[in-house]
Amino acid sequence: MTTKRRNSRQLLATAVLVALAAPGMAFAQTAKEAELEARVAQLEAQIQTLLQAQQQQQDSISQTQARLDEVQVAQPAATPLQSKPILANPDAVFSYGGFIKFDAMVTDTSDGAIAEGSAGRLFYVPSTIPVAANGAEVDSDPYTDFHAAFSRFWFAADHTTEGGDKFRAFIEADMYGGGTSNLGSEVNTNTHGLTLRHAYVSWNNWLAGQTWSNFQDVAALPEAVDFVGVTEGTTFVRQAQIRYTSGPFSIALENPQTTVGNVATGARNNAGGSDSLPDVSARYVMKGDWGHFSAAGLLRQLKSGDESETGAAVSLSGKFNIGANDDIRWMASYGSGIGRYLGFGLGTDTVVDANGNLHAQDGGGGFVAWRHAFNDKLRSNLMYAVAEFDNDRDLFGWGSVIDGNGIVQSLGVTERSQSFHANLIYSPFPKLDIGAEIGWAERDLEDDRKGDLKRIQTTVKYSF
Structure with missing residues (x-):
């Protein structure tokens, strides 16, 4: 009984507690x-x-x-600032390139130094090798030259029409031009002027403008640290022309310029100005995995004043691959009136005799070069070049002159020039070439005097 009462009290207390808490909970929820x-x-x-x-x-x-x-x-619409596209041909594909080339060389010449400012101080030019007068003893120390004059830049625009016609505009320049003042010389800023190398337009098989002569085979030139290397043995001319190419055959009408030798002094006159007919050149090229072979011909009207002569020359050249790592490059040229086209004008095209008659001079030259690649980064080139001119000694005053005392005085007419070059070129990275070259050259005059040149040259070249 007592237990039941206790349970009843607990239930009652719980009910009272719930009743008291319910309003608070309801209030909190609200x-x-x-x-x-x-x-x-x-x-x-x-x-x-x-x-x-x-x-x-x-x-x-x-x-x-x-x-x-x-x-x-x-208000009417405003007129646009430009009514036409900036580019004359907005569909053209543009490309550019070139290289930066630094050259450093030490030169030793047997008969005195090459004149300061001469092209021969920048690269190998056979006609600048000094030759002393008979009996003279010239003693000069080796001399050093640094320059970056042969750095160059080119720009091209190519376009193909809907009809399939192909056009190209190409222009290239280097820094080989001379400085304009003493401040621009080696004394201060070493300024070089911009020199035009190429400027032409081509349309399908036609080309008009300045570029390599059609008589020259650029593809046969060896890789040299010097600007050319095999200078006396190669044809080398860039000039304005109109050219037509059909497959392996090409023909061109090129700018004429006759060089004339003076029989009294042996000097050469490059002024020209009386040429009336263009030089005509033709070339045929065969190509294959073995390399290439080229045959070229040249026909010229040589003119000085009212006098004229005919000149003609041939040039054979090529490149033969010997395995994967070796090739032979070569050229042989000969003709009458070939002087301007060979070895940077080493010989003269013509000479005027005492009666004013014009005579074409014969000459020829060539080179051979062997290239060997040790690996994909290191390669070497060995080169030999020679040129010789058959100067007509029967012409009055040519080669010698008798002064008032009856003494024979020799004249400086080049009869022969030859050179050897050997180099190593290392390319640690693509487009970067570091090269070193040694060279020896000799120039012989008609009176048997001679002078020689020895040179060590290095270069750093980066192409882009």
Whole structure:
């Protein structure tokens, strides 16, 4: 009985406790709901404000656009700053390239130094090798020259029409031009002028402008540290021309220029100016995996004043591959009136005798070079070149002159020139060449005097 009463009291106490707590719980739940409802109402008000602001901004934009439309209708459209494209041919494909070339050389010449400012101080030019007068003893120390004059840049534009016609414009220059003042010389800034090398346009098989003579085989030239290396043995002319090429055959009309020797002094006159007919050149080239072979011919009208002569020459050249790492490059040229085209004009085209008659001079030259690649980074070239001219000794005063005392005085007319070159070229990275070359050369005059040149040359060249 007592136990039942105790249980009844516990149940009653629990019921009273629940009854007292229920209103508090209900009140707490009601407060949270009210807080949430207040937050929702606040967010709704903010969204409404944003929507109203957006609508006002849109209305403002629409009004502004309407005003601009009215102005455009009222006023005519302004004339564009440029009515045509900047490029004359916007469909052209443009390309560019070139290289930076630094040369450093030490030269020793037997009969005195090559004159300062001469081309022979920058690269090997056989005609600049000094030859002393008979009996003279010239003693000069080796001399050093640094320059970057043969750095160059080229630019090309290629275009193919819908009909398949192919056009190309090409221009190239280097820094071989001389300085314009003493400040631009080696004394201060070593300034060099821009020199035009190539400037031509081609259309399918036709070419017009300045480029390598059609009589010259550039592909046969060996890789030299010097600008050319085999100078006396190669044809070397860049000039204006009109050329037509069909497969392996090409023919060109080229700028004429006759060089004339003076029988009294042995000097050469390059002035020209009376040439009336262009030089005509033709070339045929065969190519294959074995290399290439080229045969070229040259026909010239040689003219000085009212006098004229005919000149003709031939040139054979090529490159023969010997395995994967070796090749032989060569050239042989001979003709009458070939002087300007061979060895940077080492010989003269013509000479005028005492009666004023013009005579074409015979000459020839050639080179052979062996290239060997030790690996994909290191290679070597061995070169020999020679040129010889058959100067007509029967012409009065040619080769010697008798002074008032009856003494024979010799004249400086080049009869023969030859040179050897050997180099190593290392390419530690693509497009970067570091090379060293040793060279020996000799120039012989008609009176048997001679002078020689020894040179060590290095170069750093980066192509882009």
